Amino acid sequence: MLRASAVMAAGTMVSRVTGFIRTMALATAIGTAAMGDAYNAAYAIPYSILDLLLLGVLSSVVVPMIVRAQKEDPDGGRAYEQRLLTLATVALAVVALLAVLAAPVLIDLYTTGWTGRKFDVAVTLARFILPQLAFFGIGAVAGAVLNTRDRFAAPMWAPVLNNVVVIGVLIIYLAVFGDAGRDLARVTDGQLALLGLGTTAGIVAQAAVLLLALRRAGFTFTPRLDVRNARLGEMGRAGIWTIGYVVVTQLGFMLTTNLSSQAGDAVSGHGITPYTYAFQLFQLPYGVIGVSVITAALPRMSRAVSEGRFGDVRAEFGSSVRLIGSIMVPVSLLLMVLGPAITVPIYAHGATSVQDAVYIGNVLQVYGLGLVPFAVFQLLLRVFYSFGDTRTPVYVGAATTVLNALFMWILYQMLPYAYTVMGLAFAYAVAYSLGAVVAWWLASRRVQGLGGWQIGMSMTRMYLAALPTAVLALVVVWLVQIAFGGLTFLTSVIILMVGGGVGMLLYLAVAHRMRIPEVNSIVGMVAGRLGR
Template identity: 60%
Template sequence: MSRVLRASAIMAAGTMVSRLTGFARTAVLASAIGVATLGNAYNVAYTIPFILFDLLIGGVLSSVIVPMIVKAQKHDADGGRAYEQRLMTIATLVLLAIAIVGVLCAPLLVSLLTTDLPPRGYDVAVTLARYILPQIAFFGIGAIAGAILNTRDRFAAPMWAPVLNNVVVIVVAVLYLFASDAGGDIDAVTSGDLALLGIGTTAGIVVQSIVLIIAVHRVGFRFVPRLGLRQARLGEMGRAGVWTLAFVLINQVSFVIITNLATGAVGKAAAQGAGDVAGIASYSYAFQLFQLPYGIIAVSVITAMLPRMSRHVHDGRPEAVAEEFASGVRLVSSVIVPAGLLLMVLGPAVTVLIFGHGSTSVPQAIDIGNVLQVFGLALVPFSVYQLLLRVFYAFGDTRTPALIALGNLAVSATVSFVLYLTLPPDLIVMGLALAFTAAYGCGAVAAWILAARKLGTGLGGRAVGTALARMYVAAVPAAAVALAALWVTTELAGISPLSSAVMLVAGGAAGGLLYLLISHRMRIAEISSIIGLVAGRVGR
């Protein structure tokens, strides 16, 4: 576990700064454009390139490329250099073509993602999408560069590069605040305002890609365009990539359902004269906050685990894969267990402090917080599910994750539609978050059973279950302290950005410290290791 912890600590530091600047980015954007029609239109346009990238090539890059690069490094005479160059060349050309087609098809893409979006909102979303879609071409460069760095156990740059992306978009949002008189009013926004928001968003990804290119150059990678398709092992990649494509397609269908139902909730509320309710912007912002603890610790551990597990598989050591996985789950859970409980208690306090300014009102920020509270339920099953997928990817198995994802889609779609039809408009987006929780809870159980069978050695379920139970025992008092701070502060001062800051300091910080103290006294090894690592760093 110590090797994973050290590698994860490097990545977690970068990820923490990245996520914090991402919070600042999201908060400034929400203050600038709000979470009503303009905010919804921006978030629809912003998600389109990510959907296309993941659907057409991103899933293959994230699940197939790292094991294939490791294989090339082991077996190719040149250590896999030519193979890496071919991957970079092919990915760049393919994604450039996709970006061009995407810009031309922007109206169709916006229509597929929305339901009952007002005409002005639709036009704005299409315009923003055309500015933002070119960034797809840079996604592939960054993804291949990150994979090359990961196989060389260089994890810092991929985790720190998004910081510059966030800084660029923050600057753009601040410029919009000062240069535009429209604010969150979609009827007042001008073509120049939209160009600033759209081009500025794309510029952030361009800067991020440049940083990663510099990083791979420093580790000795030299890009030479190569178009030898036979040597690129596209057949092998395609066999694995077919199921990866199915996996990504299934997940994107789920997301398309969510965006349509979330935008439909706003239209449903308008038809009933119910006023403003949470829409896709509120869902997106809550989801970004939900991913903070997952991104800081789970993504870091996952990124460190996959190359190691891939090597264990190639060496014929399934027991080492199981040990690596169990260690990773315990390490991740030591952070996400208390984080999930604290989000369930302090979600509105977090969102009012971050979003309750400018074009986003305090009630709108509370709506985001209520969605975040529901997402708190999903934090543990979602993180464990993502860790389990890497067991299959280490074996080059992309079929099983796709079949599990199909089950997730069935659960998510069924629950989402039932709640959309039965809940009042102001609760629909919370219902969508609950459907997400149900889907990943079922998915984690199914993935665990199938991964244990694949290894034949088990996954250390009893030890992991015991560790999780002890972590929850340590975390419940922390959540109780946070709940008490929330109640007292609300009774005395109501809910405002200032009182929310007090709640977070009194409840979140105190609860977090109490969890560390209790878990340390309970000798939860993962927490003791983290404390020891931090103390060692500080003591230097």
């Protein structure tokens, strides 16, 4: 699992790094105020629709069904995979068309109080960005088929091309239009077309790479419209609960965007955009480590469940949690300490001021509290999915989302607008921490124990090994602030190099001395590759 996860983690790391460059270019070109909020509101809608229609069903329903078809069907599941890809292509093309027509309604749903030019710009951008729905969905199904063949590299590396395309578009946008491209009053429909269609072009390139990888894996796509053999009834019965879960989470996300849009209207630079940028950074460790490990673990857990090997399910889950925790534990502490030092070098350029970048970092610091609980929560859901149980995750996810919404509303009422987005991040961290506790209890009952005592002891040792790293980072922040004053690009880089870079080396050294197996495995694998 470590080898498979390492391949995916490498691709995801490059993807996330290029994603940071993309976000830097976006922040430089359009900033974090009104224009940035309009773009990010439009950009969030297709992902929300995809979550609702497809992405949640992929991991919970489609992957286990493809695995079963490969095992049971005489042709190894080839025809079944072709039917799924055909169905996804046709259905999502129709959805994309309907979404473009309904763009004004969708912007209204995800924001509050937007009128006039800001609303018009958001609608125009949405109409240019929403066609990516079809291409993103096709790529997602192709990626799922590749994963069941243990081909993990292409789905993790394809987003790199997406980011490169969009970075190129943003560089052109910034070079040609300059200040006019970030001013709502001056931006033209032609400029918005370049920005929106350029974003869609990245997804088209990503889907093309995945389809090419599928072909190289021996899969020849032949359109099949015999949907009666696509097991849609079975998929629907299993997927209805997942769709219910996604509906609930998207309602929670809509509340988040509405509350943050109101805060952004009250205090410029404190709205949807800082929430979005901080969340992207928060997702980096989970995307690099968590998603890689979970993607490798789900097919194995599904096969173990189908063969009645519950002990292997427990072993797979335990090793996955420990492997995730060995990296995410120190990273979560560093996020809580170094948040502004991370965001200033990334975002404080062009239209985004240092103060705006520091606020994004403050939101990121709060998010750091929920990094490990969120990753464990997502892994626990895969335990249920490996059993073909999509109902329990709905109940757990719905309860978590309701808690999140309740905490968000309470904090929104209590905090000034300048702290609203930080409050939304805190509500998210607390809700997923409580959700992980409930999900653990239910999953433990399902597999007759998850080895909680052993996992708890391992995680405790990881936190103890990470404490010197957190202390070092705090001292570095304090000393640099005294020596140089406020945060700048240079001082932030110094803090990251010493507090982050040296801090992580210190963690690896302490964890190695404490003989934490997962850290030793990672160090050994890296050392072995460097020695070749």
